[in-house]
Amino acid sequence: MLLRGFTPVRTVPSRALFVQTSRCTRLREGLQWGRFAAAAAAAATRGTFWYGERTRRVVWRLCGQTSDQVRAAEPQQHLEKQPSGPSWVFRVYLAPELRAALRVASSERKGRVFVPGAEPKLDELHAVIRERFVALKKLHGTPLRVVLVSGKPDSNAVIDSDARLKETSQMQVPLYLRFDPQLDPSLIEQFRQRPRGIRFGGTTLQTRQLPPFYPMNKSSVLTDDIQMLSFYRFVSISEPEELASRLRFYLKPLAVRGRIYIATEGVNAQVAVPVSSLDAFQQLFAPDAPHLTELAGIYLNMDPYRLSAAQFAEQPPFRNLHIRCRRKIVADGLKEPLDLAQVGRELSPAEWQKALEDPHAILLDVRNDYETQLGTFQSAGDARPLNTRTYRETWKALEERLANEPRDRRVLTFCTGGIRCVKAAAYLQSRLGFQRVERLGGGIVSYAAEAKRHGWEPKFKGSVYVFDERLKAPVTNDVLSRCETCGGPTQDILHCAHVPCHRRLIQCPNCRHRLSGCCSSECQRGLELALASATNELHWYTQSMNRTAPWGTEASILKELAAETYRSFPQAAHMMSGPVQGALLQAVARLSRAQRVLEIGTFTGYATLCFAGAMGPNNVNQVVTVERDPESADIAEHFFQRATEGMAPIRLYRGAALDVLQLLWEHEEPPFDLIYLDADKRQYIAYYEFILERRLLAPHGALLVDNVLFRPLYGKQRHADLEDVELGDRAERIALRSTKLMQAVHEFNKHVQEDARVTQVILPIRDGVSIIQWSKP
Numbered sequence: 001m002l003l004r005g006f007t008p009v010r011t012v013p014s015r016a017l018f019v020q021t022s023r024c025t026r027l028r029e030g031l032q033w034g035r036f037a038a039a040a041a042a043a044a045t046r047g048t049f050w051y052g053e054r055t056r057r058v059v060w061r062l063c064g065q066t067s068d069q070v071r072a073a074e075p076q077q078h079l080e081k082q083p084s085g086p087s088w089v090f091r092v093y094l095a096p097e098l099r100a101a102l103r104v105a106s107s108e109r110k111g112r113v114f115v116p117g118a119e120p121k122l123d124e125l126h127a128v129i130r131e132r133f134v135a136l137k138k139l140h141g142t143p144l145r146v147v148l149v150s151g152k153p154d155s156n157a158v159i160d161s162d163a164r165l166k167e168t169s170q171m172q173v174p175l176y177l178r179f180d181p182q183l184d185p186s187l188i189e190q191f192r193q194r195p196r197g198i199r200f201g202g203t204t205l206q207t208r209q210l211p212p213f214y215p216m217n218k219s220s221v222l223t224d225d226i227q228m229l230s231f232y233r234f235v236s237i238s239e240p241e242e243l244a245s246r247l248r249f250y251l252k253p254l255a256v257r258g259r260i261y262i263a264t265e266g267v268n269a270q271v272a273v274p275v276s277s278l279d280a281f282q283q284l285f286a287p288d289a290p291h292l293t294e295l296a297g298i299y300l301n302m303d304p305y306r307l308s309a310a311q312f313a314e315q316p317p318f319r320n321l322h323i324r325c326r327r328k329i330v331a332d333g334l335k336e337p338l339d340l341a342q343v344g345r346e347l348s349p350a351e352w353q354k355a356l357e358d359p360h361a362i363l364l365d366v367r368n369d370y371e372t373q374l375g376t377f378q379s380a381g382d383a384r385p386l387n388t389r390t391y392r393e394t395w396k397a398l399e400e401r402l403a404n405e406p407r408d409r410r411v412l413t414f415c416t417g418g419i420r421c422v423k424a425a426a427y428l429q430s431r432l433g434f435q436r437v438e439r440l441g442g443g444i445v446s447y448a449a450e451a452k453r454h455g456w457e458p459k460f461k462g463s464v465y466v467f468d469e470r471l472k473a474p475v476t477n478d479v480l481s482r483c484e485t486c487g488g489p490t491q492d493i494l495h496c497a498h499v500p501c502h503r504r505l506i507q508c509p510n511c512r513h514r515l516s517g518c519c520s521s522e523c524q525r526g527l528e529l530a531l532a533s534a535t536n537e538l539h540w541y542t543q544s545m546n547r548t549a550p551w552g553t554e555a556s557i558l559k560e561l562a563a564e565t566y567r568s569f570p571q572a573a574h575m576m577s578g579p580v581q582g583a584l585l586q587a588v589a590r591l592s593r594a595q596r597v598l599e600i601g602t603f604t605g606y607a608t609l610c611f612a613g614a615m616g617p618n619n620v621n622q623v624v625t626v627e628r629d630p631e632s633a634d635i636a637e638h639f640f641q642r643a644t645e646g647m648a649p650i651r652l653y654r655g656a657a658l659d660v661l662q663l664l665w666e667h668e669e670p671p672f673d674l675i676y677l678d679a680d681k682r683q684y685i686a687y688y689e690f691i692l693e694r695r696l697l698a699p700h701g702a703l704l705v706d707n708v709l710f711r712p713l714y715g716k717q718r719h720a721d722l723e724d725v726e727l728g729d730r731a732e733r734i735a736l737r738s739t740k741l742m743q744a745v746h747e748f749n750k751h752v753q754e755d756a757r758v759t760q761v762i763l764p765i766r767d768g769v770s771i772i773q774w775s776k777p
């Protein structure tokens with residue numbers, strides 16, 4: 001199997017699975033990588049894989065389906081649908097006007113298409129595009145025309161023959177196809193230009209060069225301080241995709257990270273710029289700079305405090321540069337666009353400082369409730385927050401709040417960076433008829449920077465909510481907000497860790513810890529279930545990808561033992577450690593050069609034999625193992641007696657684990673280098689405490705605990721929910737039992753996490769193995 005990063009791939013070999021990934025939350029990433037893994041493993045013997053490494057969400061393009069539609073259980077079926085022979089890959093974008101006209105969801109605005117065959121055919125390209133973009137069906141077979149767009153109308157070139165398409169395909173660039181209804185319904189092909197320039201059909205398309213003022217040898221690794229800044233402009237942008245491509249071209253070499261939204265109404269950006277790139281960045285947007293004329297002379301709203309490279313690395317506000325084309329740069333939910341010619345008067349921070357002293361003014365915080373809670377302005381006038389949950393609610397809130405106010409009353413508005421105030425002021429002025437609307441230019445960010453520069457006592461108290469992963473930046477040390485869970489004072493703001501909720505909330509560290517980063521116990525439970533499922537899929541992948549050592553003489557005995565276990569305990573054989581975990585236990589035993597190993601929970605002895613085999617025979621080495629079930633112990637003993645050659649001696653105790661631990665302690669057995677805890681999960685804390693308190697674990701030893709990511713039997717649980725007639729009560733019992741076991745394991749994990757005596761690392765192998773060691777050996 002071949003895994004490759006996806007730089008422009010033009011041909012796809014037969015039987016290849018093409019996977020594209022894009023931005024997604026971490027938890028979902030886990031789930032989706034699990035699916036990817038499942039398919040990759042299932043098809044490993046069948047072909048070649050291509051996947052994009054820059055982005056994360058797994059998409060299965062050959063079937064024209066997203067990962068959400070493809071189940072891990074049936075990857076082969078989808079692979080069967082691949083075209084045979086080589087294919088050509090094109091990236092297709094639908095123009096914003098077309099998207100709007102056809103009501104295409106933003107997730108469907110672009111996609112890759114595959115044209116089968118060694119030589120790309122124009123007809124086939126049209127056909128696959130129509131098939132890929134279902135919305136095009138609404139055009140009822142309107143003929144398509146393919147045009148190569150250079151960004152300048154006079155150097156566009158029509159692709160009207162297979163020969164031209166082939167020529168296009170052979171360029172070393174990703175291709176962008178765009179449909180423009182204005183050009184007599186046509187598909188327009190646009191490509192990212194390279195500095196060296198590209199000739200197409202006898203035309204040299206305009207090329208872009210990096211400006212001479214760029215720092216040389218700029219590495220994308222951030223090693224210097226970082227300036228956080230934002231900028232916005234309401235300006236008519238006819239080709240958002242084209243501007244996006246230009247911005248990417250100029251900003252990437254400067255190692256800029258952040259988020260930029262482009263719409264036909266303008267541009268809105270929050271970015272992190274390394275200080276060594278800052279000069280070039282500013283020159284790029286200078287009033288007379290020719291590179292980004294739409295944004296020339298734009299106001300760059302700098303954060304008052306810079307982040308050091310270390311701070312940035314520890315909690316990166318942005319990890320990458322995301323430039324996205326949207327319908328609007330501020331989602332306002334309004335059907336009719338606002339008149340942006342009437343946007344009130346912009347006040348400088350100094351004017352604002354004064355305006356706040358006006359007792360007759362109405363002060364409007366047009367941010368959302370959680371933002372206001374973190375910090376806000378104090379004024380002499382009438383200051384009441386709008387308490388909206390989203391910006392879309394602003395209009396109704398404004399109408400209610402100002403219903404009885406005289407239209408000539410002075411209204412002051414503010415927000416984080418100023419952009420929301422532009423629309424709010426336009427609404428106040430043009431729709432509600434207020435005549436004296438004034439807004440804080442550059443918002444709180446600009447005000448805080450000015451206050452710092454001039455040494456003013458800030459009238460803004462608390463922290464400002466910011467739209468990056470930091471979530472807040474302090475302006476003053478005042479703590480105005482309260483924990484939503486316990487009501488105590490706190491400035492901590494976070495997103496609920498349960499992805500489907502992901503609600504923003506203010507929560508103190510204690511409550512956050514107690515609820516595992518979730519907003520409620522329901523979400524905490526949901527998170528646990530989701531993690532369990534993710535673990536399931538990861539297990540599938542690791543299991544199939546591991547290459548375990550050849551077992552030699554041990555192999556046959558382990559295989560025999562496994563077969564015997566399946567015969568004797570068909571319902572419980574899954575409890576055996578198995579080859580992957582067995583290999584891990586052997587690796588740890590070898591790495592730690594363990595001489596004395598204790599296993600709690602022998603079952604039929606699979607792990608015991610793995611340890612004994614890894615340690616080998618000598619005078620000191622010994623494996624002690626405990627099992628309370630006589631039938632399992634009989635099978636284990638039978639195999640231990642047979643397998644003696646090349647192995648450490650094994651001592652099997654029959655009985656309850658805590659009794660045997662007591663016995664070992666009373667007989668003053670030397671401590672163990674490795675203890676493998678793999679018995680009753682509800683007793684884990686008791687075993688753990690006994691082992692630590694009685695010092696049964698050697699100072700440099702390791703306690704391995706199995707099943708620490710134990711997952712409930714998902715399918716059965718769902719059957720129980722649906723009152724499946726066949727499984728009936730039994731399914732419910734199984735579901736209940738596994739849920740209780742999961743809770744017990746979670747309790748254990750938390751118990752260890754809070755224990756300063758030890759360090760713990762959890763490996764997501766099988767259903768999780770913890771490695772616990774003394775913090776101070």
Ligand SMILES: C[S@@+](CC[C@H](N)C(=O)[O-])C[C@H]1O[C@@H](n2cnc3c(N)ncnc32)[C@H](O)[C@@H]1O
Pocket residue numbers: 575576577578599600601602603604605606607608626627628629632655656657658678679680683
């Ligand atoms: C998951 S299995 C162990 C698997 C085994 N370590 C392996 O690698 O194949 C758990 C075993 O622990 C045993 N067990 C559970 N509670 C116990 C207890 N309190 N004392 C002794 N053995 C116990 C069960 O009978 C079962 O055989």
